[in-house]
Amino acid sequence: QSVLTQPPSASGTPGQRVTISCSGSSSNIGRNTVNWYQHLPGTAPKLLIYNNNQRPSGVPDRFSASKSGTSASLAISGLQSEDEADYYCSAWDGSLNGYVFGTGTKVTVL
Amino acid sequence: QVQLQQSGPGLVKPSQTLSLTCAISGESVSSKTAAWNWIRHSPSRGLEWLGRTYYRSKWSNNYAVSLKGRITINPDTSKNQFSLQLNSVTPEDTAVYYCAWEGSDALNVWGQGTMVTVSS
Numbered sequence: 001q002s003v004l005t006q007p008p009s010a011s012g013t014p015g016q017r018v019t020i021s022c023s024g025s026s027s028n029i030g031r032n033t034v035n036w037y038q039h040l041p042g043t044a045p046k047l048l049i050y051n052n053n054q055r056p057s058g059v060p061d062r063f064s065a066s067k068s069g070t071s072a073s074l075a076i077s078g079l080q081s082e083d084e085a086d087y088y089c090s091a092w093d094g095s096l097n098g099y100v101f102g103t104g105t106k107v108t109v110l
Numbered sequence: 111q112v113q114l115q116q117s118g119p120g121l122v123k124p125s126q127t128l129s130l131t132c133a134i135s136g137e138s139v140s141s142k143t144a145a146w147n148w149i150r151h152s153p154s155r156g157l158e159w160l161g162r163t164y165y166r167s168k169w170s171n172n173y174a175v176s177l178k179g180r181i182t183i184n185p186d187t188s189k190n191q192f193s194l195q196l197n198s199v200t201p202e203d204t205a206v207y208y209c210a211w212e213g214s215d216a217l218n219v220w221g222q223g224t225m226v227t228v229s230s
Binding site for chain 2: 002032033035037039043044045046047050051056086088090092096097098099100101102103104
C-alpha cells in the first residue's frame with residue numbers, strides 16, 4: 001500500500017507543460033529528500049530527479065521538480081511523445097525505516 | 111559505471127520460496143557508500159520497495175514492514191552479488207522484480223527486471 005499520493009493520470013498536447021503532485025507526511029517527504037522515477041512499459045524504472053530537484057546526467061532540463069513541506073511536484077515542460085510513461089515519486093520513510101513510493105501517475109501525450 | 115544483471119526462475123509454486131540474484135559490475139557489494147535494493151512492480155500495486163542490504167562497519171538490512179518474516183536479502187562478497195529470498199509466496203507476489211544500486215539516497219541504477227509468476 002503506497003504511502004505517497006499522486007494523481008492517477010495527467011495529460012497534455014506536445015509542447016505543453018504538465019505537473020504531477022506527490023503528497024506525503026512528516027515521516028517521509030517532510031524530513032527526507034524526494035526522488036522521481038520514470039517507468040516506460042517493459043523497461044526498468046529510470047531515476048529522473050534526485051535530492052528534490054537534481055537531474056542526473058543525461059536527463060533533459062525539460063524535467064524539473066520541487067519540494068515544499070510534506071509535498072513535492074514534478075513538471076515536464078515542452079511535452080514530447082517519448083514522455084508518455086508512468087512517473088513515481090519516492091522518499092525514505094523514517095517511521096517505516098524503508099523507501100516508500102507514490103501511487104504513480106500515467107502521463108499521456110494527446 | 112555500475113551495471114546489474116539479474117538471474118532466477120520466472121515461475122514459483124505457491125507456498126514455495128522465490129529466489130533471485132543480482133550480479134554487480136563496476137562497484138563492490140561491500141562499498142561503504144552504496145546500498146543494494148530489491149523492488150517489485152505489479153499493475154495493481156505499482157512500485158513496491160522490498161528491502162536492502164548494505165555495509166558500513168558491518169552488514170545491515172532494512173525490510174518492508176509488510177514482508178517482514180518472509181524476506182531475506184543477503185550479500186555474497188565472493189561473487190560480488192546479492193540475493194533476494196521471499197518465503198511462502200502466494201499469487202499476490204506475482205510481479206516484475208528489480209534489483210537496484212542506491213547511492214546518494216537514490217536508486218540510481220536498476221537491473222533489467224525478472225517477471226516472476228506464482229502459480230501451480
